[in-house]
Amino acid sequence: MNIGVDIGGTNLRAGIESGGSITWQNKTLLENKHSLPSTLNQLMELIRPFTKYPVKGIGIGVPSVVDVSKGIVYNVMNIPSWEEVALRDIVQNEFNLPVSINNDVNCFILGEHRFGLARKYSSVVGMAIGTGLGSGIIINNQLYTGRNCGAGEIGMLPYKDSILENYVCNRFFESSLGMGAFDAHVAARNGNKKAIKVWKDFGVHLGAVVKAIMYTYDPEAIVLGGSIAKANRFFQESMLHSLKDFAYPESLRKLTLLLSENENIALLGAAALLDD
Incomplete structure (x- = not known):
């Protein structure tokens, strides 16, 4: 058993992985984000109850660049006080x-x-689409992070203006519709024609991301996750249509596109860091 922790800009989540499932979990709203001592104390108090069980270790996922070898996190998204935090040493010293x-x-x-969903694939890319656009990469059954844990930042590639x-994130809906993706999804479900059109446009842009991933990594599968991926019925058709000009159609034919289903998958992956 390992403890998995998922740090977000709004919530902190933790749970125990056992037998490939999260058997017990808890979460808390992250408060006072401008105070490093306060946020670290919240994290410790969230983790503490889980350490009473015979766990082997603690794996933590953070929305930032990470020095994996030293366990230092830098410029954590939406947590201003976490500019450079030696998080591994802090947590290890607290819980041994x-x-x-x-x-x-x-x-x-x-x-x-x-x-x-990606258990049978040796090379796969995951995309988390929400507040931003993030990607993670498995090559030859191993997590590939790059030298600075920055590999897979497809969202930073130049595109249009x-x-x-x-x-391909929440900002697109804010700029196009004046509302976030959640409300845009509700509007599309209610038949709002402008919202439906924006979702179709979103699918075209997402197709550009898929093509970039294919040209760069040529994986067996791509897994779409994050809150926005739940609206896939409004963008899937236009996304697939936008792939028709991909230069290597045989490679595209072999590609498997998957939609993430497990709400706890990031916790499970964090726990699996101890075994990677």
Whole structure:
């Protein structure tokens, strides 16, 4: 058994992985994000009850660049006080347990590969589409993070007048509709024609991301996750249509596109960091 922790800009979640499932979990709203001592104390108090069980260690997913070898996190998204935090040492000293830390989207795809939809694939890319656009990569059954844990940042590639991420995340709906993706999804379900059109446009932009992944990594499968992926029925057709000009149709024919199903997959992936 390992403890998995998922740090977000709004919530902190933790749970115990046992037999490929999260057997017990808890979450708390992250408060006072401008105070490092306060946020660290919240994290410790969330983890503490789980350490009473015979766990082997603690795996933590963080929305940031991570020095994996040293366990240092930098410029954590939406937590201003976490500019440079030696998180591994802090947590290890508190609980006297082995700790492993990685990017949150890397945890997402590691969870899918170990316990979820991507178990049968040796090369797979996961995309988390929500507030931003993140990607995680498995190559030859191993998590690939790059030297600085920055591999897979497809969203930072130039696209149109900006970067891909600005067209494939919540900001796209805010700029196009004046509302977030959740409300845009509700509007589309209610038959709002403008919202439906924006979702179709979103699918075209997402197709550009899929093509970038294919040209760069040529994986067996791509897993779509994150809150926005739940609206796939409104963007799937236009996304697939936009792939028709892909230069290597045989490679595209062999590609499997999957939609993440397990709400706990990032926790499972964080817990799996101890065994990776």
